[in-house]
Each structure stands twice: as structure tokens, then as C-alpha cells.
Amino acid sequence: MTISFDWLKTLFPTTLPAAEIGALLTSSGLEVESLTELESVPGGLRGVVLGTVLTCERHPDADKLSLTTVSVGDDTPRQIVCGAPNVAAGQRVVVALEGAMLHPSTGEPFKIKKSKIRGAASEGMICAEDEIGLGQSHAGIMVLDTDLPDGTPAAEYFGLGSDTEIEIGLTPNRADAASHYGVARELRALLGQPAHLPDVSAFAAPASGETITVTIEDDQACPRYAGLLLDNVQMGPSPEWLQRRLRSIGLSPINNVVDVTNFVLHELGQPLHAFDADQITGGKIRVKRAEASEKFVTLDGVERSLQAEDLVIADANGAAMALAGVFGGKTSGMSNATTRVMLESAYFAPAVVRRTSQLHGLKTDASFRFERGTDPYMVPTALKRAALLLQEVAGARIAAPVVDEFPHLIPNNQVHLRLDRVTRLIGQEIGEERIREILEGLGIKIEVATGNEWTLAVPPYKVDVTREADVIEEILRIYGFNNVALKPHNSASFLSGFPNPDPEVVRQKVADLLSGQGFSEILTNSLTNSQYFEKADAPDASLVRILNYNSQDLNIMRPTLLTSGLEVVRHNLNRRQRDLKLYEFGKTYQLGENGKYKEKNVLAIYLTGNVTAETWQHASQKAAYHDVAGAVQQVLAALGHPQPGSQPTQHPYLAGGLTLLVQNQPVVNLGAVSPAVLKRLDVSQSVWYAELDWDWLLKKYKATLVARELPKFPEVRRDLSLVVDLGVTFDQLRTIAQRTEKKLLRDINVFDVYAGDRLEAGKKSYSVSFTLQDPTQTLTDQAIDQVMQKLIQQFEKQAGALIRK
Missing domain, CATH: 2.40.50.140 (Nucleic acid-binding proteins)
Known part of the structure; x- marks a missing residue:
């Protein structure tokens, strides 16, 4: 669910920044997944x-x-x-x-x-x-x-202001927060400040006039239905302020009437529907069950076969004009010729809307809210709000009194609360006065307070609060989980994992991973030869020297694992063992400029010779950059960092390669060992080397188990061939793509690279595949083409790419 911070402040005035509001909402259970700055003009x-x-x-x-x-x-x-x-x-x-x-x-x-x-x-x-x-x-x-x-x-x-898009991961039980006013109510409880409904006091309907009558034939499926007739409606585009509000939450403006209904839906959480009043046969609305196998054409032009359990909005002849709470019909929808509008504001039973929505595969903003439960007492307010807006943006005139059929009032839900039960379940005494403040902020009234037991009236929009335990959960949400102190004697009937990982367990996990890929672990001496690192006329001041060394070959503490590992490689090469995959956990030592010694834990990986042996089926394959990079990627993924960034390495002992970045921190250097270093250590063949900052990786280790629901809808692959400058890396292209399309892009992969005489000098070609998937529906060709067009535009703009046809 997307909330505009600027819009939210019209209902809950606050001087707090969006980031602080986001943290408050997350702490109360409305998890804020992202905050995105928006600008009216770039x-x-x-x-x-x-x-x-x-x-x-x-x-x-x-x-x-x-x-x-x-x-x-x-x-x-x-x-x-x-x-x-x-x-x-x-x-x-x-x-x-x-x-x-x-x-x-x-x-x-x-x-x-x-x-x-x-x-x-x-x-x-x-x-x-x-x-x-x-x-x-x-x-x-x-x-x-x-x-x-x-x-x-x-x-x-020009009245241009910045806005912040607040993306909330709304859980199914929080239907009360599925609107800007719903979020404002949450902040009212959290901050103890009032939330303001839009002012509808200017609404004035005539005492009489031609009206459209409403008959509810199934008041269990539709407990409340209100309608209002408007004439003199001038169809057209919405004013800029209204279009800007809708765009701020990702909606596209359509026309002034539809835009107003969408605006009120997202402002108050009450879905509305607009009928062309001249298309309502007999001037009468019947809320009834559909006829079995009745044919009905929805606004999207699809003919659907209804079932007897479907609730419809029908005309005097019983012909369906809308699927109640789900989707409107084509014949009674808005058109450029519409001048009279019948606005619908209703409360439908959640189970009825849910069944119809699932049966016909229709998921709309209205059905999303109706099937979770809306507020039956918001019905007239939303109707008046929409009427006043249509007067403003469409020149509409209220032609008749409001018709409001509400045959059976929906009472507040009564819940008995015991204060000692609150203390026992929360584990801490909150105080009677604080509990009163929280309940008042949540809109829950205390009807009777007799000593330790209270009788509460919970409003119907709190659909998930039906028991004493639910009320206590609400109190705890607003009081704050972080405010509940943990006591030394607290205990539990199970053992949970400790937050700080055991370094030896994590090390063994990575060692098992590398060993499973065919690597052998080595253990080398922490002492090495200073001649590996010093030039004849320039002693290295950063070396940690041994004052009483016994051998010139072991006169310093090693500043890197590379040389001691290359000694192992040389030893094996001299014994005709040329295909080596090695790794080592070890310490490095340096003397800082401040005279203090620095000790660092490092993981080193070495690869030389062939990675596959020669057989009758295929020739041997020499080790390459991607073999050592693949091993490093698997280690990082096992430590909770699956997608590192990269930049060209500046490592003094490598002849090219990359530095991998996690959270903008350089944590890995990998590439081919410099020929000069190989010659100095008398190693006769090329060696690939990776050096990982083990201390940092261990500190940031995240032992998380990620579980996702299996996707119900298929993924789609699209390929692009891009000609770019030689200096443009695939990592840059991947970053551009991930920033451009956050919702549908699941994976991006390069499957071919070409640089040769068929391209102009200084250019190369990437063949890149994009995997797209929507977890909520099957992607259409139009949606896929829109995504690919956005990607192409950004590749051209940000990377100077030429798209090859």
C-alpha cells in the first residue's frame, strides 16, 4: 500500500520528518518497506x-x-x-x-x-x-x-513541493489502516495528537427532488447502501492538484469523476462507484443476488457468466449494472456524454465480496478493502466528501436528498478487559491511565469500568479486534514492544538462537562450502620473508619486524596471505601437482602510521592450473577469473550478501581484477596475481587469487532463513543487445536496471560479450537477459513492453548504450 506523506499531513498535521513517521509506523506493526522522495518537477x-x-x-x-x-x-x-x-x-x-x-x-x-x-x-x-x-x-x-x-x-x-512515497507492507488483518485516514488514526494513537477527517460541513442537499430509489433485497450481504444523484456534471480531465495526488501513490488520472472516487477511496478507505444515472433503467437500484448463468459485461469489456451467489447492483428490471464491491458494468459506466451521475457508497459483507472476486479473478482496490472489512459508518462521510469534490472539479449540482438504506444498525463489538490480564500477558504493568490514553487513541471506548474489569466498545472498522487478547495486543502495539523491559529472571520453554554468531561455527560453514567445491584447506606460517615486499632502496615502514629472528627467510609477520600461499603453490608445482584449489583462514599484520599494530583476519582463495581434468568426453579447462569469482560469490551469499557491487581493484599484487563492495565497503579483492610477484616467488604458472576481509564479513554475518511462497504466475524472459563503451561494466547496467524497475524485475544476466572488428573502436556488446514476474497476476505484453521501454531509455540515458535490433 502506498501513502503520500504530503497527503497524510492534511489529515494528521505533523512536523516530524517522514523517516521518523516511518519508524513509528513500523514499530506499531505497519511495516514501512521503503521511503521514496518524489518531486513534482525533476x-x-x-x-x-x-x-x-x-x-x-x-x-x-x-x-x-x-x-x-x-x-x-x-x-x-x-x-x-x-x-x-x-x-x-x-x-x-x-x-x-x-x-x-x-x-x-x-x-x-x-x-x-x-x-x-x-x-x-x-x-x-x-x-x-x-x-x-x-x-x-x-x-x-x-x-x-x-x-x-x-x-x-x-x-x-509555482507551488511545487517535494513529497515522500511511503510503501507499507499491509498485513491482511489491518484493514483499518488501508487508507490515508487509517494511517492518520494509527498516528493519533501513537502520538496522542488528533487526526482530522475532511470537512464536509458545506454539504447541502435539497429537501426534495427527482431521486433514484434503492431497495436492498439481501441485507445480510449488503447491510448498508447509500446513493446520491448529481446533475450538471461536466466530464473532463481533473485539475492538476488532484492528478498530482493520484500520481503520488502510483495511480494514473482518468477523468474528473473517476478520479474523485479513487481519491476518496485512498483518502478515507471507503470505495465508491459512479453510475451514469441516465443508464439506470426505471430510476431504481436493486441490491440483489444474480440470476444463475446471467451474462454481464464488465468495464474491461469481458463478458462474464454470473452465479446465484454473486451480489449485484441491478436496475428496475433486475439487469446487473455492477458486481457489488468488485467491478462496474460497461453499459452504466462513465462516458464523455455523461451529465447525471449516481454516486454509490455502501458496506458489503466481506465474505460475499471475497467469493465473487476470487470466482471471477477480479482484484480491484475496492474489492481489496471490502473483502477485508470497511467501516459502515464512513459510508455517508465518503459520499458527501465526493459530492463536494465533484462540485469543485466537475461543476456538479446535488440534485436530490441522500438515499441511505441502513435497515439494521451494526453495533460496536463489546469486549471485556481485565487489567491484571493486561499485566500478565505483556509482562509489565503499564498503568491504568496509560491504558485509557491508548484505548482512546485507538477509538475504543470504555463503556463500563468496574474495578479491575472494563467493558469496551470496539468500533466495527477494527475488524481484527474481537477478543480480550486482541485488545491487549493493540495496547502493546501502541505502548511499544521496545518499552517492555527484559528482566534477568525471564525464561522460556524453548532455546532460541543467540544473536551473535559463533565465529568458529561460521568459519566451519564456509570451510565446508569451499571443501565441497573441491578446495583444500591449507595452514601456513605467520612469519615470512621481508624481501618479498621491500625494494632494495626503500624499506617498508608498515612491516612488523621480528627483532630476534632466527632466519632471514622468516624475519617479519606476514602483511598478506598471498606470499605464504604462493609458497605452497610453488612447492606443489615443483612436485608436478599443477591443478590446485586452495583456501586459508589466517591473520595478517601491519604497523600503522600511529605506531600501533594492526591484526586482521583474512580468508584467502587460490586457483591455478585446470579446473576440470582431461577425459575422453571433453578436454581439460584452465582456471579462469570466473571460477574464483564464482567461489567468492557463493561464500558471500552464504554470509548473507548475495549481490555485491564492484569496481576495478587497486590491489598492489594483482594484475587487474575487481574489488567487491558490500554496503559500499570494500570486502574482497580478486584477480590474477601480478607476473612480477609470481616471478619473485618463482611460481611458473598463472594464479588466480581472492582475499576476503573476514573480520568485517563475520561482524555483518546474517544467519537468516528466507522462505517465500512459490510463485503462482509465470515468469517472462526478454533479451537485449547493448553496445556500450569499453569502460561500462555489467555491474553498472545491473544497477541501472534494478533502480529503474523495482517491482517486476526478478533477475538480470549477461550471456554474451563481444568486442571486435565488427564494432567501432572503444565499444563492446553485451547480450543481456531480463527475467520479469508479477506475483499477483500474469504479465501482459503491454506491461512487459512498458518495462522494457523504461529499461531501454535508462540504458541509453545513463550508460550511453546503443540498442542493437
């Missing part, structure tokens, strides 16, 4: 201000250019060369200052720099609307009518 118009043209003269060396001086609110007016035909002295204008990054409506972003144009200095730019991404016009500069002082940020003048 770049947020940073560095763009209001100014006044003080002077305007023709450029001495160009007929179509003007030489202006512009005040931007400081002591020094700017000289700006302007090519717009409408620039003149005295105008209030929009000025991009030096250093501002502009994002035009078309074309690439560009930075404003101090420059000379036809010999005249220009210290900024007077902007047209397309140059700052606010429109398409390039006929001339924007001329403003405002009293705001020079230097005022343009974003403030």
Missing part, C-alpha cells in the same frame, strides 16, 4: 529564482539577442544574454542561476554555467516554461504577475 527547480529585468538593450553583435541586467535578490544584479523576443525591462521573470541543473520538457538535463555569448558575459538564464519542465511552450520567456520579492525560489511561487 530537480525541484533548485537554483531557479524569481527576478526583475532592470535593463534590456540589443546585443551589440547579434540582432536577435538582448543584453539584460536582472535583479535576483542580492546586492549584485546579473548580466544575462537572452534570445527571447518578448523580454523587456520591468518584467518579473524566472531566472536560473549559475550552477542550477535544469530538466527541460524535452531533451537532456543541462547545467547553467557562466559563459560568453557573442563576446558578452552571461551569468544565468531567463527561462521559458519548457526549459524548466513546466510546459511545452518555447515562444518566449515566462512573464510573471507577482509581488513576491526577487530571489524567491521558483518552486515556492
